[in-house]
Amino acid sequence: xxxxxxxxxxxxxxxxxxxxxxxxxxxxxxxxxxxxxxxxxxxxxxxxxxxxxxxxxxxxxxxxxxxxxxxxxxxxxxxxxxxxxxxxxxxxxxxxxxxxxxxxxxxxxxxxxxxxxxxxxxxxxxxxxxxxxxxxxxxxxxxxxxxxxxxxxxxxxxxxxxxxxxxxxxxxxxxxxxxxxxxxxxxxxxxxxxxxxxxxxxxxxxxxxxxxxxxxxxxxxxxxxxxxxxxxxxxxxxxxxxxxxxxxxxxxxxxxxxxxxxxxxxxxxxxxxxxxxxxxxxxxxxxxxxxxxxxxxxxxxxxxxxxxxxxxxxxxxxxxxxxxxxxxxxxxxxxxxxxxxx
Amino acid sequence: xxxxxxxxxxxxxxxxxxxxxxxxxxxxxxxxxxxxxxxxxxxxxxxxxxxxxxxxxxxxxxxxxxxxxxxxxxxxxxxxxxxxxxxxxxxxxxxxxxxxxxxxxxxxxxxxxxxxxxxxxxxxxxxxxxxxxxxxxxxxxxxxxxxxxxxxxxxxxxxxxxxxxxxxxxxxxxxxxxxxxxxxxxxxxxxxxxxxxxxxxxxxxxxxxxxxxxxxxxxxxxxxxxxxxxxxxxxxxxxxxxxxxxxxxxxxxxxxxxxxxxxxxxxxxxxxxxxxxxxxxxxxxxxxxxxxxxxxxxxxxxxxxxxxxxxxxxxxxxxxxxxxxxxxx
Numbered sequence: 001x002x003x004x005x006x007x008x009x010x011x012x013x014x015x016x017x018x019x020x021x022x023x024x025x026x027x028x029x030x031x032x033x034x035x036x037x038x039x040x041x042x043x044x045x046x047x048x049x050x051x052x053x054x055x056x057x058x059x060x061x062x063x064x065x066x067x068x069x070x071x072x073x074x075x076x077x078x079x080x081x082x083x084x085x086x087x088x089x090x091x092x093x094x095x096x097x098x099x100x101x102x103x104x105x106x107x108x109x110x111x112x113x114x115x116x117x118x119x120x121x122x123x124x125x126x127x128x129x130x131x132x133x134x135x136x137x138x139x140x141x142x143x144x145x146x147x148x149x150x151x152x153x154x155x156x157x158x159x160x161x162x163x164x165x166x167x168x169x170x171x172x173x174x175x176x177x178x179x180x181x182x183x184x185x186x187x188x189x190x191x192x193x194x195x196x197x198x199x200x201x202x203x204x205x206x207x208x209x210x211x212x213x214x215x216x217x218x219x220x221x222x223x224x225x226x227x228x229x230x231x232x233x234x235x236x237x238x239x240x241x242x243x244x245x246x247x248x249x250x251x252x253x254x255x256x257x258x259x260x261x262x263x264x265x266x267x268x269x270x271x272x273x274x275x276x277x278x279x280x281x282x283x284x285x286x287x288x289x290x291x292x293x294x295x296x297x298x299x300x301x302x303x304x305x306x307x308x309x310x311x312x313x314x315x316x317x318x319x320x321x322x323x324x325x326x327x328x329x330x331x332x333x334x335x336x337x338x339x340x341x342x
Numbered sequence: 343x344x345x346x347x348x349x350x351x352x353x354x355x356x357x358x359x360x361x362x363x364x365x366x367x368x369x370x371x372x373x374x375x376x377x378x379x380x381x382x383x384x385x386x387x388x389x390x391x392x393x394x395x396x397x398x399x400x401x402x403x404x405x406x407x408x409x410x411x412x413x414x415x416x417x418x419x420x421x422x423x424x425x426x427x428x429x430x431x432x433x434x435x436x437x438x439x440x441x442x443x444x445x446x447x448x449x450x451x452x453x454x455x456x457x458x459x460x461x462x463x464x465x466x467x468x469x470x471x472x473x474x475x476x477x478x479x480x481x482x483x484x485x486x487x488x489x490x491x492x493x494x495x496x497x498x499x500x501x502x503x504x505x506x507x508x509x510x511x512x513x514x515x516x517x518x519x520x521x522x523x524x525x526x527x528x529x530x531x532x533x534x535x536x537x538x539x540x541x542x543x544x545x546x547x548x549x550x551x552x553x554x555x556x557x558x559x560x561x562x563x564x565x566x567x568x569x570x571x572x573x574x575x576x577x578x579x580x581x582x583x584x585x586x587x588x589x590x591x592x593x594x595x596x597x598x599x600x601x602x603x604x605x606x607x608x609x610x611x612x613x614x615x616x617x618x619x620x621x622x623x624x625x626x627x628x629x630x631x632x633x634x635x636x637x638x639x640x641x642x643x644x645x646x647x648x649x650x651x652x653x654x655x656x657x658x659x660x661x662x663x664x665x666x667x668x669x670x671x
Contacts, residue, residue, distance in 0.1 A: 007469075010470070011471070014468070014469040048393075049393075051390060052360070052368060052394055053398075054360070054397025064470065067405065067407075067469075097371050106371050106373075109378065110377055113378060250423075
């Protein structure tokens with residue numbers, strides 16, 4: 001049995017003494033050095049788990065301690081002993097960490113599990129939670145959204161009153177009979193910077209801009225756009241978005257928790273891409289809702305495709321950003337999807 | 343500090359023996375088990391990570407030891423997560439509910455932070471002697487809750503004073519065994535550092551304009567590095583540990599350029615590797631920061647007495663980290 005050289009600390013003072021540790025034939029651990037000659041049965045000595053090549057500590061019944069860098073030596077001494085449960089776990093982890101093949105398995109499992117959690121797990125969970133919460137939660141979250149939009153972006157709608165009434169009647173016709181859509185209301189505004197646009201706000205409010213109404217060539221095109229927005233509201237997209245974003249951020253914060261705040265910014269960058277993916281998934285869901293609605297009413301899906309096409313042409317900049325960066329799926333893809341829905 | 347006389351006041355640097363290959367393996371197994379257990383294992387992962395870093399940090403040939411109990415950390419985490427969830431779900435209901443939540447957080451915050459500091463100190467050991475932290479939550483609220491109102495009221499002018507008091511408070515209540523830490527800086531030192539920082543900010547502002555915004559991000563990193571170095575040096579160089587034969591003093595050799603390079607390369611590596619180089623970055627940061635902390639003592643570090651043992655739960659450990667109450671390594 002080879003000896004292990006270590007530093008001995010009595011626990012009362014920080015002074016260390018060089019010692020040699022050895023295991024004798026009776027299973028007694030002997031610590032010997034200048035002025036120290038002690039021994040304890042191996043079973044009474046607690047060894048800390050091995051972590052990489054960092055230091056190991058042997059703690060003795062009287063609170064004194066030995067520190068050593070000779071990890072293999074400690075393992076050899078304790079090899080014959082029936083290990084405690086915590087020590088066994090630590091040994092198992094250490095085996096896992098030291099085999100390159102096992103480490104690659106860990107990389108694969110982590111990447112797959114993280115991807116599954118982010119792509120399916122968190123969205124599914126958020127969906128469950130969002131539908132379990134009362135509608136009031138969502139209303140409260142977005143209570144001031146319309147007020148803020150009115151102050152900074154939108155101005156009062158300037159369509160002729162009879163046109164406004166006709167649109168509100170159309171909207172009322174769409175929501176009656178749809179379960180849970182009773183409280184939804186349509187707000188007509190001048191879009192200004194927002195241009196030809198429609199959006200759903202959490203309080204069950206759908207905003208449609210005058211510019212969009214002017215852009216449409218058929219009442220049924222507006223019906224298709226409104227159906228898309230009702231789809232957002234019905235499927236609790238805003239609440240789900242908030243839940244998904246915060247849970248993802250929490251998950252990332254926990255996993256890369258050992259970095260300084262500055263460098264963890266770099267680690268958080270992928271969340272932006274994920275948020276964009278969440279948005280696109282919701283757009284597709286709302287599109288599907290709208291297309292199902294159109295099919296029920298016998299309205300050709302071409303109506304939806306046509307208004308999307310015109311909104312796209314009207315948009316400043318015109319060209320789509322690559323799909324993975326965009327919050328909306330590329331419009332061309334959505335148009336094709338609508339046309340296929342026939 | 344130049345040592346010109348013959349007194350054997352040796353400057354001993356901390357030594358860091360961790361390496362990226364080894365830590366990568368520990369990190370990925372930690373991450374894998376944390377993900378598979380939906381985050382529950384993360385408490386055990388944290389202990390394993392801290393044990394690795396502590397056990398790889400050597401001072402005069404002897405390493406540090408971390409003794410935190412993962413179950414205690416898990417409990418602490420669950421409480422912090424519960425608070426966070428309660429806040430984000432209930433916070434939107436009514437301004438009054440939100441106000442009530444903020445007030446209750448302000449009330450429990452000092453308790454959380456005191457607990458965190460105690461837990462962290464009690465579970466840090468060097469040469470079989472534990473560190474310690476002693477303070478009450480009443481004292482703590484003076485340093486945590488009051489500044490929340492005072493700093494904005496003075497338009498931030500009180501902030502350097504707050505930083506100074508925070509460090510002073512932390513050190514005056516920290517101990518190694520039965521030996522107390524103390525802090526010799528004055529509020530004036532912090533104001534001088536803040537003044538220099540303001541000048542650096544003007545430089546940053548002009549630089550960003552001159553480079554037509556291209557230099558904004560690198561210059562910002564440089565400014566952050568400069569600020570960190572300025573306050574870290576101030577903090578370390580005025581930290582003292584009362585030893586049996588005269589005091590032990592600390593020095594911090596970080597430079598703004600060195601820290602800038604460290605953060606720049608780390609951020610870039612993490613970005614291009616999709617996070618796989620996080621352990622490499624963590625090891626680099628630890629090596630840079632630790633190996634530039636030096637201790638000066640006339641008598642060596644032996645001969646301290648260990649204080650009495652008592653145990654503290656981990657509740658609040660996370661809150662302490664959020665608020666940056668630590669030795670700042």
